[in-house]
Amino acid sequence: MQVVSVKKALAGGxxxxxxxxxxxxxxxxxxxxxxxxxxxxxxxxxFDPIQVVAxxxxxxxxxxxxxxxxxxxxxxxxxxxxxxxxxxAFEVQADEVQVLGFVDDPDTxxxxxxxxxxxxxRDVAHLRVxxxxxxxxxxxxxxxxxxxxxxxxxEGFFWVNTPIITASDAEGAGQMFRVSTLDAVNPPRxxxxxxxxxxxxxxxxxxxxxxxxxxxxxxALAMSKVxxxxxxxxxxxxxxxxxxxxxxxxxxxxxxxxLNEDANLAERFLKYVFKAVLDDCAPDLKFFEERxxxxxxxxxxxxxNSSFERIDYTDAIEILKKAKKKFExxxxxxxxxxxxxxxxxxxxxxxxxVVVMNxxxxxxxxxxxxxxxxxTVAAMDVLAPGIGEIIGGSQRxxxxxxxxxxxxxxxxxxxxxxxxxxxxxxxxVPHAGFGLGFERLxxxxxxxxxxxxxxxxxxxxxxxAF
Amino acid sequence: MQVVSVKKALAGGxxxxxxxxxxxxxxxxxxxxxxxxxxxxxxxxxFDPIQVVAxxxxxxxxxxxxxxxxxxxxxxxxxxxxxxxxxxAFEVQADEVQVLGFVDDPDTxxxxxxxxxxxxxRDVAHLRVxxxxxxxxxxxxxxxxxxxxxxxxxEGFFWVNTPIITASDAEGAGQMFRVSTLDAVNPPRxxxxxxxxxxxxxxxxxxxxxxxxxxxxxxALAMSKVxxxxxxxxxxxxxxxxxxxxxxxxxxxxxxxxLNEDANLAERFLKYVFKAVLDDCAPDLKFFEERxxxxxxxxxxxxxNSSFERIDYTDAIEILKKAKKKFExxxxxxxxxxxxxxxxxxxxxxxxxVVVMNxxxxxxxxxxxxxxxxxTVAAMDVLAPGIGEIIGGSQRxxxxxxxxxxxxxxxxxxxxxxxxxxxxxxxxVPHAGFGLGFERLxxxxxxxxxxxxxxxxxxxxxxxAF
Numbered sequence: 001m002q003v004v005s006v007k008k009a010l011a012g013g014x015x016x017x018x019x020x021x022x023x024x025x026x027x028x029x030x031x032x033x034x035x036x037x038x039x040x041x042x043x044x045x046x047f048d049p050i051q052v053v054a055x056x057x058x059x060x061x062x063x064x065x066x067x068x069x070x071x072x073x074x075x076x077x078x079x080x081x082x083x084x085x086x087x088x089a090f091e092v093q094a095d096e097v098q099v100l101g102f103v104d105d106p107d108t109x110x111x112x113x114x115x116x117x118x119x120x121x122r123d124v125a126h127l128r129v130x131x132x133x134x135x136x137x138x139x140x141x142x143x144x145x146x147x148x149x150x151x152x153x154x155e156g157f158f159w160v161n162t163p164i165i166t167a168s169d170a171e172g173a174g175q176m177f178r179v180s181t182l183d184a185v186n187p188p189r190x191x192x193x194x195x196x197x198x199x200x201x202x203x204x205x206x207x208x209x210x211x212x213x214x215x216x217x218x219x220a221l222a223m224s225k226v227x228x229x230x231x232x233x234x235x236x237x238x239x240x241x242x243x244x245x246x247x248x249x250x251x252x253x254x255x256x257x258x259l260n261e262d263a264n265l266a267e268r269f270l271k272y273v274f275k276a277v278l279d280d281c282a283p284d285l286k287f288f289e290e291r292x293x294x295x296x297x298x299x300x301x302x303x304x305n306s307s308f309e310r311i312d313y314t315d316a317i318e319i320l321k322k323a324k325k326k327f328e329x330x331x332x333x334x335x336x337x338x339x340x341x342x343x344x345x346x347x348x349x350x351x352x353x354v355v356v357m358n359x360x361x362x363x364x365x366x367x368x369x370x371x372x373x374x375x376t377v378a379a380m381d382v383l384a385p386g387i388g389e390i391i392g393g394s395q396r397x398x399x400x401x402x403x404x405x406x407x408x409x410x411x412x413x414x415x416x417x418x419x420x421x422x423x424x425x426x427x428x429v430p431h432a433g434f435g436l437g438f439e440r441l442x443x444x445x446x447x448x449x450x451x452x453x454x455x456x457x458x459x460x461x462x463x464x465a466f
Numbered sequence: 467m468q469v470v471s472v473k474k475a476l477a478g479g480x481x482x483x484x485x486x487x488x489x490x491x492x493x494x495x496x497x498x499x500x501x502x503x504x505x506x507x508x509x510x511x512x513f514d515p516i517q518v519v520a521x522x523x524x525x526x527x528x529x530x531x532x533x534x535x536x537x538x539x540x541x542x543x544x545x546x547x548x549x550x551x552x553x554x555a556f557e558v559q560a561d562e563v564q565v566l567g568f569v570d571d572p573d574t575x576x577x578x579x580x581x582x583x584x585x586x587x588r589d590v591a592h593l594r595v596x597x598x599x600x601x602x603x604x605x606x607x608x609x610x611x612x613x614x615x616x617x618x619x620x621e622g623f624f625w626v627n628t629p630i631i632t633a634s635d636a637e638g639a640g641q642m643f644r645v646s647t648l649d650a651v652n653p654p655r656x657x658x659x660x661x662x663x664x665x666x667x668x669x670x671x672x673x674x675x676x677x678x679x680x681x682x683x684x685x686a687l688a689m690s691k692v693x694x695x696x697x698x699x700x701x702x703x704x705x706x707x708x709x710x711x712x713x714x715x716x717x718x719x720x721x722x723x724x725l726n727e728d729a730n731l732a733e734r735f736l737k738y739v740f741k742a743v744l745d746d747c748a749p750d751l752k753f754f755e756e757r758x759x760x761x762x763x764x765x766x767x768x769x770x771n772s773s774f775e776r777i778d779y780t781d782a783i784e785i786l787k788k789a790k791k792k793f794e795x796x797x798x799x800x801x802x803x804x805x806x807x808x809x810x811x812x813x814x815x816x817x818x819x820v821v822v823m824n825x826x827x828x829x830x831x832x833x834x835x836x837x838x839x840x841x842t843v844a845a846m847d848v849l850a851p852g853i854g855e856i857i858g859g860s861q862r863x864x865x866x867x868x869x870x871x872x873x874x875x876x877x878x879x880x881x882x883x884x885x886x887x888x889x890x891x892x893x894x895v896p897h898a899g900f901g902l903g904f905e906r907l908x909x910x911x912x913x914x915x916x917x918x919x920x921x922x923x924x925x926x927x928x929x930x931a932f
Contacts, residue, residue, distance in 0.1 A: 129689060165643070
């Protein structure tokens, strides 16, 4: 008896007529008047369940099979045959349907065989992966993550796991979560009444990282091509549909590279990931297309067949000012682009992905490289039709004297950046990188509206698993 | 001009006589009396640097090339030729050596071209990747991580990013780090003087995860085969050479599986990862072999060519009691195995990897499945020659009534585990999984003595980058 996944069975991965064993959970059961039950069984390996045909000759037909409801676990043994029915190529003619676990009180089982609101499902985080939507998100997320690693590996990058607990705030920006083992009620205090952080676990104040970029730069300046792909944290905006307090970020960093090479890398990267998902997740994308957002597949197909347009920020402002469109926020040189501006540029003005380059220095981070004009930095945002900014990156300031001016200008403590300055003192080279939120990519791929639906466990107050 | 990595150039990946551009950092410089300098350049792509031959006819020879020291960054353009010298197959006959960055005060540059103690290098975490040892660790770590993902992907698993910030303690064990945004000096308090956690970011007390297992079980019971690979945290033992406060853990979980299948998975997994490293990191392993620990390569080769022995815990205790060896801790049924016991079993008694199975229930976690004997649980440890335990796993208790007894017996709050109980109420199936610390695997592969040398940034008090 060959144990096969539903994916393999449905794809005809074993010969017709083979005896197979399929294991999974019941999605639906339908009984014919002729005394045959059609049990759809899903194991997560692919979008569609497989139809198991159970005749009333089976010894447990009356006692068990006729009581199967959504969520019951079964092991089905039988013959893989071509299906007469519509919608599937193969089915299993069962010799045996072994029930491993029934559903306790089927009427109150949260995952009924009907459509649930995404809001409701966020409250049953531990069970929502049993729905079509979230098993599809899980497969797409996996395929996209594998593509991320494969892309970088094939291009000669090394994955670097930068610290999650850190003593430094990467950009002097972003609210951080404090990490501590001190007694919160009665923490040790200094004579002045302050907290005595020397007594904390690491001997100093510690936080959850907001970005691995600064740390990974040190690796780029020895290994040439590196990337991070790990969790990052922001203690802000926890209740929007676009922000997460905890999200996975991807941050490649390349040495001997300028902003143009950075943009080239971003273009190759996004196309590679989209292509992997298109190639491998067709049934899942079909579902998103039909039930979540029309056009998600076509959007990615167009994306990978487009060359990215590059526009200077200064030119972008001019384009926006001349646009016939009325914006909520008036475009103005020196201000950051709003999502409405970004979407106009990529969707209406160009109709393809756009890289906006060279932003005003005052609205960007201290580590970005000052351009020769003295008023812009070598920063870029990649804008995608349907979402706006999807990647942000920059060439880093590799000149020690200029970096020092920037640290001063931004009011940062130079002593916190001695190690970062070292990278410019010892064999400095031009280098660049970018960052993107992995969940934002998943939202884009699947056409989701709420970023909480792109993570395995939405940390919703009251959610059963938090 | 073709830009090539040192790895590609040394491997003859471009035809002899091709004009190439190599970018990297100087390791050493040697000048011949005949007016030729031999500059060894490394770019991190492979263990060995490439030799760049720079004749004094180059315009910047006197002014720059003769001043190159370890750590300087260069772009070298020239012809790739077969090397006359010993130790490398190819070298670059330079037409141009462009110096991008010198080293500020070479005499005090921490990474001198000599051997440093690992202890010293932990204090210059941001620069230590410029050494042979840590660039090799970075490559091995990358290759092993890629193999982890590839193994699971090829076997049909899905990567699940379980929450890092969590409200629950996975096992009722392990000191946790608290995560909070409350003001530490004057936190909001309840009328009773306790901390008012309702006012904290998530509306309740939150911690860094010690394991994703419980969360990923919910995914296994819908997707069949899943794994985590992410950071986990323990606020204990921070100053040993074997424990980290922050480390990356790998936790596969399989549905419709018992402890034997779990052990099979562990065996396939370890062999796959070791084979990938052996196939791809030969120059790095050669270095570890010669400079860090003799026998690391042979140890892995023997490992992948061995079948794992399986021994019942109860039998293992008998074997240990009969052993002629004198142990510091006397083996006794009901007590956990010490490293000395584990190493005796795998190194001396069997001479191969060993899976010890079915431990006394009292020394294991609440979620492990009670065996029919009522006094052992379906837990396993995989023991490897040279290190002892490398993987710990178990079949999970899938019977709700038995789980409830365990929760009570361990003094856990049933209300915290309602969602976990749901997994047994709705289509429960036998399932199993294991966990291993990724850094422990790296320590084993490379033959390191201190686990701090297996992570990109050792979080050493006083370290420049923390």
